[in-house]
């Protein structure tokens with residue numbers, strides 16, 4: 001994001017987050033006006049908080065066919081002092097690929113990825129350091145397979161890492177097949193979202209094939225509760241401690257949270273999902289800890305106690321304070 005870093009300068013690294021992102025096509029919705037300064041400030045405050053826990057580097061896994069803003073990501077990194085590694089690469093074909101990219105052969109697509117790594121992304125001189133690959137649930141699609149071939153070529157040329165998004169309980173194994181077919185060095189591939197499943201043998205198989213296993217949705221209670229996730233992580237640490245990578249797939253700031261229209265917020269399913277998760281975590285912390293509301297707000301990604309109180313009261317119907325006293329008794 002702000003230049004090359006040696007591996008020993010990275011520090012503690014979160015391997016799959018989003019410092020700034022947005023759904024594909026949000027930029028086409030003229031009702032949305034991005035308040036870039038607020039977005040940068042908000043995301044930088046998240047990264048600063050992460051730095052307080054020893055985090056030195058965050059990998060942003062937003063691919064090129066999402067609303068990706070290298071210029072803002074660089075500002076967020078500079079403002080927080082946390083290194084940010086941006087991604088080239090593509091999201092699932094189900095979510096839609098730009099038609100031009102569908103016309104490209106794997107070698108041409110590899111040229112596109114390579115250019116983003118060597119010269120810069122989206123018309124900027126901000127270079128990517130990671131290649132994101134995403135495949136859908138039933139099987140690896142035709143274009144997704146091509147993206148995998150292109151990612152492997154671009155990795156061979158540049159040395160950039162590959163990280164993935166997989167879906168469903170066997171998505172990781174399908175990806176491993178496709179990467180093997182493409183001649184990948186699996187030791188340089190992070191299979192992400194392995195915590196879609198909590199089956200220890202599934203994780204062991206991925207590690208045994210040589211890939212890194214991403215438990216990268218820590219805190220996403222709606223997908224997998226942290227308890228079983230924690231047990232699965234411990235199980236794999238017992239056999240393959242060098243294959244385990246952790247992250248949250250959190251979004252520090254996105255277009256959609258920083259928009260000017262408030263007439264009909266239903267369009268923003270993405271933001272709602274996030275908000276629901278944050279409220280769910282807040283609820284659990286109110287039930288199980290004595291943390292003050294301000295601290296809970298920080299942990300759940302609300303900018304302030306006031307933000308938490310407002311969203312919590314909207315969603316649950318009572319304030320955090322009365323929720324806690326009702327739950328625990330006076």
Ligand SMILES: [Zn+2]
Pocket residue numbers: 016017018061249
């Ligand atoms: Zn993600």
